[in-house]
Amino acid sequence: MKLNETADPAAATQPVYIEVIFNSPAPGRYTYKLAEGMNLSVGMRVSAPFGRRKMTGYTVSVGVDPGETDFEIKAIERIIDKQPIYGTAEIALARWLADMYYCTEGEALATMLPGGKRESRMPAFEEFELPPVQEITLSDEQRRAIDGIMADDGGVHYLYGITGSGKTEVFLRTAAAVIESGGGVIYLVPEISLTHQLTDEVRMRFGKGVAVLHSALTPSQKLVEWQRIRSGEARFVIGARSAVFAPVPDLGLIIIDEEHESAYKSGSKPRYHARQVAMHRAGETGARMIMGSATPSLEAWYLVKSGRIKGETLGKRLSGGAVPDIELIDMKKYKGCISKPLETAIRETAAEGRQTILFLNRRGFSYFFHCRSCGYESRCRNCSVSLTYHKHRNKLICHYCGYSEEPKQVCPECGSLDVGYSGFGTELIESELNNLFPDLRIERVDTDSVKQKGSLRDRLDRFKAGEIDLLLGTQMVAKGLNFPGVKLVGIVLADTSLHLPDFRAHERTFNLIVQVAGRAGRFFPDGRVMIQTYKPDNEAVKMAAGGTIDAFYEREIEIRRALEFPPFGRLFRLVFRGKNAERTASAAENFAARFDTEILPKESGTEVLGPAECPLSMISGNYRFQIIIRTDNFRLVHSLFRGALSQFTPPSGVYLEADVDPVNLL
Known part of the structure; x- marks a missing residue:
């Protein structure tokens, strides 16, 4: 049958x-x-x-x-x-x-698939009256980009555009053309809860033909949306990572907005990357695919430069505001979280009746070693990544190869005794801001402060309406939100992502500064961006502040080429976790030794790094060790790795987590 x-x-x-x-x-x-x-x-x-x-x-x-x-x-x-x-x-x-x-x-x-066992009778979204859509006149750059994309029946395009250059309009006009011709559209965003401005715009343009997939839906509501998509009732699907699987009939276009975001990679099994799945689906169906960002991932940038995917560029802001100059503040000269120049700028902005956004990058480690006098930091001599300080072992450790060294009491670069480990948190900063500015209306936006349903949107709506003077947030305030009243944007500490034990640390820092800077001056020519850093001479920080985007990517490409890291090699990661540290470490050592000496051919272009403790060496009482496999022969190693995993029986109480093309090595 x-x-x-x-x-x-x-x-x-x-x-x-x-x-x-x-x-x-x-x-x-x-x-x-x-x-x-x-x-x-x-x-x-x-x-x-x-x-x-x-x-x-x-x-x-x-x-x-x-x-x-x-x-x-x-x-x-x-x-x-x-x-x-x-x-x-x-x-x-x-x-x-x-x-x-x-x-x-x-x-x-x-x-x-959705997990609902029966279809909900409740609608997934409240009905609301759609206001008339304002006609937007396309710029010449936007028109050329749309024409270039639509000229191909299929294929992958990259839309590179500075913040505020109108990438979203290109996406939506292209989507409208595909739907008009009978096709369906999947529009991926990093986090759907942070993009209500975009989802509102999509629903205004495409009405009831839109399905929005996000984590706030109940399983039964997700099933309703899934069946609407499958039946062809909803031909425009917008959602986060898992929306890439939506069963859109006659799929004609997949859009990946803010392509550089690590949120597109799943952190649990199966650890898929939505970009990879989208490329596979586009190849199987003949659909067009557009990725876009003001800060492309280095892998995507290289694909464009090498001609493997087609690039379209938007180089001008549409709303009159110029990309503001970025002011670097050397935090070695100041105590506390808020420097004097940033404090003064906040006061001046408030006096003008304008608004401030302060951003804290919490994805980095608090404990990184640095010299406050010259900015020196400890780095691995083998892997070109920062060493992480482990207080319980009193060692600086590389989480790629396991190299370690004793903490330094004096700076080896300048001899200063002013060395240490530092970091900030949003609650600490909020407290300092309230002390400095008791008359300002200050709100904090992070995962701890917006747990209640609807509280994030309420806070952002109040900020847009001018009811909040200063917004302090984590990545929630860096993703594509437009606020007309914002004049000043500050990054409280840009250094944290620099000290992640990851070869992508500089790329992430660069992306952060460029993306956050894009929130300022979008509607007025006098926007200000202030970046607090202990490392104003760091190349990623300097190039982001100077707007030398191509120069940064070209520099990083040469570093990756020398180290044979992506896009010049592929990575596999295997994490061993268990309650018994010795047994877990032994399992990792046994697997690594067998794979390296018995399974890998000698001339495979592959290197096994580790095992070493994971940067997050214990989670939920489980000790964690990892092996990193770096190769330029992906097909061979992918097959050999699968075989090795199927043949390996870990000791009782030890569990394995395999990851292809990892973006996070914590």
């Missing part, structure tokens, strides 16, 4: 057998029989006995021949869905996902 046929037990003289996969690390397809009277199609979920449990399974084949068995084939208990929620295309995508990211077919399909 073909995959799209339906089993009709009433017409059969023999039991009908089906194949089912489960969201389980146990691989394989499992055969079950249908009870009399059951009518089932591929794409319907079932409840079935699996070992000693009842589990939700995914039907992938109907009418199979079980052959001779020496055990009784069990029957499914019930059919969950009234109609299929996936088809052969989703099954094929799950198979590719499982192969690429080292998971089972069932784990892959479970990641792709």
